[in-house]
Amino acid sequence: MPSHIFGPVPSRRLGLSLGIDLVPFKTCTLDCIYCELGKTATPVSRRAEYVPVTELEAEIKEFFADNPAAGKIDFITLSGSGEPTLNTALPRVIKLLRRLSETPIALLTNGTLFSRPEVRREVLDIDLILPSLDVVSEEIFTLLNRPAAGLKSQEIIAGLSALRREYPGKIWLEILFCAGINDSPAEIERLIQAAGAIQPDKIQLNTVVRPGVLSQARAVSDSFLKSLLPGFGPAAEIIAPFKRNAAADNSLEKTRETILATLKRRPCTADDLKNALGLKKAEVIKILDLLLEKDEIKAQEHTGKRYYQTSK
Numbered sequence: 001m002p003s004h005i006f007g008p009v010p011s012r013r014l015g016l017s018l019g020i021d022l023v024p025f026k027t028c029t030l031d032c033i034y035c036e037l038g039k040t041a042t043p044v045s046r047r048a049e050y051v052p053v054t055e056l057e058a059e060i061k062e063f064f065a066d067n068p069a070a071g072k073i074d075f076i077t078l079s080g081s082g083e084p085t086l087n088t089a090l091p092r093v094i095k096l097l098r099r100l101s102e103t104p105i106a107l108l109t110n111g112t113l114f115s116r117p118e119v120r121r122e123v124l125d126i127d128l129i130l131p132s133l134d135v136v137s138e139e140i141f142t143l144l145n146r147p148a149a150g151l152k153s154q155e156i157i158a159g160l161s162a163l164r165r166e167y168p169g170k171i172w173l174e175i176l177f178c179a180g181i182n183d184s185p186a187e188i189e190r191l192i193q194a195a196g197a198i199q200p201d202k203i204q205l206n207t208v209v210r211p212g213v214l215s216q217a218r219a220v221s222d223s224f225l226k227s228l229l230p231g232f233g234p235a236a237e238i239i240a241p242f243k244r245n246a247a248a249d250n251s252l253e254k255t256r257e258t259i260l261a262t263l264k265r266r267p268c269t270a271d272d273l274k275n276a277l278g279l280k281k282a283e284v285i286k287i288l289d290l291l292l293e294k295d296e297i298k299a300q301e302h303t304g305k306r307y308y309q310t311s312k
């Protein structure tokens with residue numbers, strides 16, 4: 001079963017989308033307080049081959065080999081349950097996709113690494129980039145997005161502006177508002193100025209729809225989002241529901257289903273699941289916690305080990 005490709009799945013913004021997950025669970029430059037995937041253990045900004053390119057290439061080739069579904073996809077979406085541009089395999093994956101398919105390629109990214117010229121160069125052949133930008137002020141950036149050491153919002157904005165100058169494709173910039181954090185008139189004015197400098201083809205305003213890591217991540221109202229539209233100008237629109245982690249959600253959902261199916265067959269420890277499914281222990285524990293919370297599974301101690309099994 002492929003572990004880095006999911007879908008095709010219907011996406012409101014991208015039509016029928018095939019997701020390619022370029023990083024392991026929660027490998028991210030940020031630790032946003034509204035992230036639905038839980039906490040980023042340690043935000044990282046160092047790029048590496050977090051998922052080996054050979055693994056990605058093998059799965060992509062397998063998917064496109066004689067697959068009738070391949071012809072029906074609207075977008076191939078590079079994403080992940082973290083930040084996809086962290087993976088240095090990115091240019092090779094894009095090249096392979098171009099060779100195997102004529103389907104447009106989209107990139108879902110938090111935009112934090114576009115201050116690096118090599119990252120901007122690597123994405124030039126993508127058709128649509130969907131970066132996010134929630135704040136301009138460094139203090140609010142630290143509070144809301146909790147970045148890896150060394151990342152500065154001013155440099156990220158400069159990187160996104162440079163991307164606009166160098167990149168010929170479309171950019172849809174998402175701005176997510178959290179009540180009481182980045183919704184002050186002063187911060188909104190700064191975001192309007194930043195969006196003006198970046199000049200995206202679309203500005204998509206959004207808010208927290210599902211609970212995130214912290215209870216401080218509260219939604220703003222629809223009427224508040226609507227009131228922002230004139231300030232951001234004709235490129236602005238409101239998107240709902242929450243899209244930031246659509247790709248990651250699918251990846252998480254797939255793993256959740258696999259874990260549930262395994263536990264239906266036999267009780268397992270977290271280590272059993274980690275080894276049997278080739279997952280990271282943090283990822284297994286996160287999903288087990290979610291399943292326990294919803295009473296879909298139960299835990300039992302046996303010979304000093306904690307076993308999990310389905311409730312029914």
Ligand code: SF4
Nearest residue numbers: 028030031032035110
């Ligand atoms: S919301 Fe996206 S950018 Fe923020 S921590 Fe989660 S995966 Fe990373």
